[in-house]
Amino acid sequence: MDSLVEWLLFLVVFLSISISSSSAGRIGIPRGAAVLKKQHLPLKRAFSGDLHTYFYTQTLDHFNYKPESYATFQQRYVINYKYWGGGAVSAPIFVCLGAEQALETDLQTIGFLDDNAAHFNALIVYIEHRYYGESVPFGSREEAFRNAYRMGYLNSAQALADYAEIIADIKNNLQASHSPVIVIGASYGGMLASWFRLKYPHLALGALASSAPVLYFDNITPSDAFYSIITKSFRETSESCYQTIRRSWSVIDSYASQPWGLSVLSSKFRTCYASELKKELESIYVVASQFNQPAYVVNRVCAAIDETQTDDILFKIFAAVVAFNGNNRCYINPPTPESQTVTGWKWQTCSEMVIPIGVGENTMFQPNPFDLNTFINDCIRTYGVAPRPHWITSYYGGNDFNFILQKFGSNIIFSNGLRDPFSAGGVLEHISKSIRAVTTTYGSHCLDLFPKSDNDPEWLTKQRNIELRIIKGWLVTYYADLKAFQKG
Amino acid sequence: MDSLVEWLLFLVVFLSISISSSSAGRIGIPRGAAVLKKQHLPLKRAFSGDLHTYFYTQTLDHFNYKPESYATFQQRYVINYKYWGGGAVSAPIFVCLGAEQALETDLQTIGFLDDNAAHFNALIVYIEHRYYGESVPFGSREEAFRNAYRMGYLNSAQALADYAEIIADIKNNLQASHSPVIVIGASYGGMLASWFRLKYPHLALGALASSAPVLYFDNITPSDAFYSIITKSFRETSESCYQTIRRSWSVIDSYASQPWGLSVLSSKFRTCYASELKKELESIYVVASQFNQPAYVVNRVCAAIDETQTDDILFKIFAAVVAFNGNNRCYINPPTPESQTVTGWKWQTCSEMVIPIGVGENTMFQPNPFDLNTFINDCIRTYGVAPRPHWITSYYGGNDFNFILQKFGSNIIFSNGLRDPFSAGGVLEHISKSIRAVTTTYGSHCLDLFPKSDNDPEWLTKQRNIELRIIKGWLVTYYADLKAFQKG
Numbered sequence: 003m004d005s006l007v008e009w010l011l012f013l014v015v016f017l018s019i020s021i022s023s024s025s026a027g028r029i030g031i032p033r034g035a036a037v038l039k040k041q042h043l044p045l046k047r048a049f050s051g052d053l054h055t056y057f058y059t060q061t062l063d064h065f066n067y068k069p070e071s072y073a074t075f076q077q078r079y080v081i082n083y084k085y086w087g088g089g090a091v092s093a094p095i096f097v098c099l100g101a102e103q104a105l106e107t108d109l110q111t112i113g114f115l116d117d118n119a120a121h122f123n124a125l126i127v128y129i130e131h132r133y134y135g136e137s138v139p140f141g142s143r144e145e146a147f148r149n150a151y152r153m154g155y156l157n158s159a160q161a162l163a164d165y166a167e168i169i170a171d172i173k174n175n176l177q178a179s180h181s182p183v184i185v186i187g188a189s190y191g192g193m194l195a196s197w198f199r200l201k202y203p204h205l206a207l208g209a210l211a212s213s214a215p216v217l218y219f220d221n222i223t224p225s226d227a228f229y230s231i232i233t234k235s236f237r238e239t240s241e242s243c244y245q246t247i248r249r250s251w252s253v254i255d256s257y258a259s260q261p262w263g264l265s266v267l268s269s270k271f272r273t274c275y276a277s278e279l280k281k282e283l284e285s286i287y288v289v290a291s292q293f294n295q296p297a298y299v300v301n302r303v304c305a306a307i308d309e310t311q312t313d314d315i316l317f318k319i320f321a322a323v324v325a326f327n328g329n330n331r332c333y334i335n336p337p338t339p340e341s342q343t344v345t346g347w348k349w350q351t352c353s354e355m356v357i358p359i360g361v362g363e364n365t366m367f368q369p370n371p372f373d374l375n376t377f378i379n380d381c382i383r384t385y386g387v388a389p390r391p392h393w394i395t396s397y398y399g400g401n402d403f404n405f406i407l408q409k410f411g412s413n414i415i416f417s418n419g420l421r422d423p424f425s426a427g428g429v430l431e432h433i434s435k436s437i438r439a440v441t442t443t444y445g446s447h448c449l450d451l452f453p454k455s456d457n458d459p460e461w462l463t464k465q466r467n468i469e470l471r472i473i474k475g476w477l478v479t480y481y482a483d484l485k486a487f488q489k490g
Numbered sequence: 491m492d493s494l495v496e497w498l499l500f501l502v503v504f505l506s507i508s509i510s511s512s513s514a515g516r517i518g519i520p521r522g523a524a525v526l527k528k529q530h531l532p533l534k535r536a537f538s539g540d541l542h543t544y545f546y547t548q549t550l551d552h553f554n555y556k557p558e559s560y561a562t563f564q565q566r567y568v569i570n571y572k573y574w575g576g577g578a579v580s581a582p583i584f585v586c587l588g589a590e591q592a593l594e595t596d597l598q599t600i601g602f603l604d605d606n607a608a609h610f611n612a613l614i615v616y617i618e619h620r621y622y623g624e625s626v627p628f629g630s631r632e633e634a635f636r637n638a639y640r641m642g643y644l645n646s647a648q649a650l651a652d653y654a655e656i657i658a659d660i661k662n663n664l665q666a667s668h669s670p671v672i673v674i675g676a677s678y679g680g681m682l683a684s685w686f687r688l689k690y691p692h693l694a695l696g697a698l699a700s701s702a703p704v705l706y707f708d709n710i711t712p713s714d715a716f717y718s719i720i721t722k723s724f725r726e727t728s729e730s731c732y733q734t735i736r737r738s739w740s741v742i743d744s745y746a747s748q749p750w751g752l753s754v755l756s757s758k759f760r761t762c763y764a765s766e767l768k769k770e771l772e773s774i775y776v777v778a779s780q781f782n783q784p785a786y787v788v789n790r791v792c793a794a795i796d797e798t799q800t801d802d803i804l805f806k807i808f809a810a811v812v813a814f815n816g817n818n819r820c821y822i823n824p825p826t827p828e829s830q831t832v833t834g835w836k837w838q839t840c841s842e843m844v845i846p847i848g849v850g851e852n853t854m855f856q857p858n859p860f861d862l863n864t865f866i867n868d869c870i871r872t873y874g875v876a877p878r879p880h881w882i883t884s885y886y887g888g889n890d891f892n893f894i895l896q897k898f899g900s901n902i903i904f905s906n907g908l909r910d911p912f913s914a915g916g917v918l919e920h921i922s923k924s925i926r927a928v929t930t931t932y933g934s935h936c937l938d939l940f941p942k943s944d945n946d947p948e949w950l951t952k953q954r955n956i957e958l959r960i961i962k963g964w965l966v967t968y969y970a971d972l973k974a975f976q977k978g
Binding site for chain 2: 061063065066067069073150151153154155156157159160163166167170179180200201202203204205264353354364386388389390393396397399400401402403405406407408409410411412413470479483486487
């Protein structure tokens with residue numbers, strides 16, 4: 003495994019997200035796909051000459067007509083024409099809906115479009131989400147994130163409207179009015195994809211929503227489900243590993259309460275910066291579980307714990323830290339500047355994307371229930387405005403989701419890996435003939451959208467093939483309907 | 491016909507809309523239903539003790555998180571509990587979605603809910619549209635309409651979000667989470683009803699959209715279709731009437747170009763105020779056609795023209811004016827203060843509701859094609875901001891409407907009377923098994939929603955019965971689905 007250490011290093015990227023958000027009693031959605039960038043997708047592929055970059059002059063506020071709503075910003079998208087069959091034959095268009103990161107991250111980590119466009123003669127489009135990457139209003143990132151007056155426009159409804167305008171513009175420019183559009187997204191981007199099909203069926207024929215926890219709002223999903231899945235992953239991997247982690251918290255607490263205890267901990271864990279050790283460890287377990295595949299991180303972490311022969315429980319835990327992070331001089335370093343993903347997503351969770359995740363009883367973690375009032379007050383303190391925790395379910399639905407959509411809507415795939423803790427808020431059962439759930443028992447976060455590889459397990463290939471067969475079915479039906487429509 | 495004169499007087503209410511907007515080369519959607527208020531619906535019924543008035547603290551801007559977006563206003567709605575079977579048995583809820591007028595107008599003119607709630611054991615709810623009636627933000631109507639900074643929040647997406655919040659709140663308050671909601675609306679309110687079912691299927695089981703010109707945007711419907719239908723109505727009623735009107739314009743022009751011509755015209759038409767005579771006449775024909783039923787206004791106008799024995803074509807036209815308005819001392823009076831409907835709707839058409847209506851060749855009117863640039867410039871001059879003429883179709887769809895919705899969505903009735911010029915932009919053919927078009931050859935604007943009467947023609951009763959049968963079908967299916975859902 004020559005690339006393991008390198009690969010594990012990439013995980014550190016996500017740690018910052020998990021830590022910063024879990025300290026407010028919740029977990030953001032780490033950009034898991036990025037873990038594979040070195041392993042599978044060399045930069046030269048992502049930024050090959052096949053990609054053409056464009057900027058669309060986008061409306062700042064689609065839902066208001068105040069003079070300031072008419073302000074515009076340049077929104078970035080890229081197109082790969084290489085495989086496209088053209089508008090004349092209404093060849094399909096695959097659109098990756100960007101989420102809380104720069105477009106480059108999607109290009110590097112999402113392989114589904116590249117891997118399958120040739121087979122479908124599809125155009126490939128990646129659109130960057132407003133306020134991320136280069137698609138930033140108010141002239142600069144600093145200005146855009148200055149305060150809530152500026153950040154107020156960063157929300158999902160505005161983002162979907164952006165995508166609607168750009169998709170319509172592309173179809174118009176390419177004279178492809180009847181080219182069917184399939185929108186594809188990962189995690190938050192997967193939510194956007196499913197919501198886009200529901201809200202803009204005239205612009206997208208179907209959606210592939212990977213690891214989209216569309217039901218992790220209000221009280222639809224129990225707030226403790228997230229950590230329960232992580233616990234289950236560890237326990238199923240190794241009972242002794244699970245027990246060691248479960249017991250480790252009180253040992254840490256016991257050290258921390260003694261004189262010199264903190265300096266002992268600091269030495270044991272090679273921390274070069276004062277930090278909340280327990281939060282750092284928690285994040286390792288979260289990320290390991292969420293992005294377990296394809297490097298089997300939980301297995302590696304548990305192997306380190308189980309194979310370290312010692313009675314010192316903290317030495318076992320430290321072995322897990324080393325297995326996770328590689329062999330470093332320091333394991334807890336001074337904080338680096340907050341990434342744009344962290345900055346943006348913090349705001350999004352504090353405005354509308356209120357995903358209530360807490361730690362319940364009977365996990366391998368110390369209980370830390372989600373408290374909505376505390377959460378709201380934290381947000382008000384940070385931004386001066388309160389979240390609207392019920393808006394997502396008001397606007398997109400969620401309660402009785404299956405019941406409602408069994409007679410409304412069509413053509414959505416909700417894919418989930420059941421080892422991914424966010425699968426707790428996913429759609430895990432078929433809703434109708436054309437709104438399908440595709441799950442894998444051992445899959446992790448957004449795994450199906452990662453670039454395919456010769457090392458992929460059979461069940462992953464099978465999952466992707468099911469998704470492709472469903473999409474193909476949509477297209478076959480669509481072209482038959484189109485023919486009838488154009489005749490009649 | 492003791493009530494004819496009285497009834498015709500009500501038409502004057504709508505004239506103001508037609509005139510003011512047609513002078514910009516287009517026609518707003520007059521509040522046609524109101525024509526019947528005296529004829530069918532005494533005030534004592536509308537404001538009976540069965541109605542309970544409530545106010546909901548509504549969010550000013552649902553799609554932004556700027557501090558000012560959190561401002562609230564009191565939104566009015568009324569409930570009639572008299573017929574309701576209750577939340578325990580999930581009895582249905584009929585919700586009338588208000589449009590560009592005060593709630594009282596709906597109470598007075600829309601009879602469909604009152605007429606049918608008993609049969610369905612339905613709760614009746616009327617919700618007032620933001621910026622109309624008492625549901626005005628910024629403390630007062632004057633403040634709310636001060637400028638585009640204040641009016642920017644007056645648009646359809648915000649209105650639908652208002653309705654979503656209030657409907658969810660009512661269901662919650664009444665412990666009626668599984669009570670199916672049928673939304674009902676007239677004209678612009680009909681558009682809102684159909685759009686609400688499409689955007690909020692989790693909150694409305696179905697929609698009855700009466701005379702909703704959802705396809706009168708962009709170039710989906712030819713801009714000259716509106717006046718072509720009016721012309722057809724008149725011509726089918728009387729060829730000589732049609733010919734007289736058609737020839738009258740050049741006679742008026744010829745007078746107007748002569749010395750003392752204007753004063754002759756003023757005397758002939760008893761105008762007590764300088765106005766554009768041709769616009770006033772045009773409005774009479776528009777309103778007569780749009781609201782022809784049930785008083786057969788086109789017949790009466792044409793009878794006046796045809797039965798007036800004279801070679802003076804203008805004397806014939808004047809007879810039409812008298813037939814339309816009743817016997818008055820003056821027929822063109824100084825303008826009265828602009829109604830709230832005119833004020834609000836002018837803004838709505840100049841922001842998003844850009845309905846391109848112009849007069850083409852081969853009608854009984856003088857050609858006056860719709861010019862988008864002129865329209866846009868007029869709006870900019872008036873409000874300082876430009877319309878977004880393509881937004882409605884971006885957000886709600888419209889192009890290939892039938893094709894798109896045949897495989898997406900369900901439970902919408904689009905009802906239209908084909909004599910109504912707005913039917914040109916309506917959905918006139920069935921889209922799917924559950925998205926139905928119900929049309930009547932001789933029906934006028936929103937006729938099916940007017941209170942039923944013993945004088946109703948058979949085809950109108952039949953139209954309503956078809957609509958009721960469809961709604962009943964939705965409910966039967968819903969309750970069967972609900973039973974299965976709750977069992978399993």
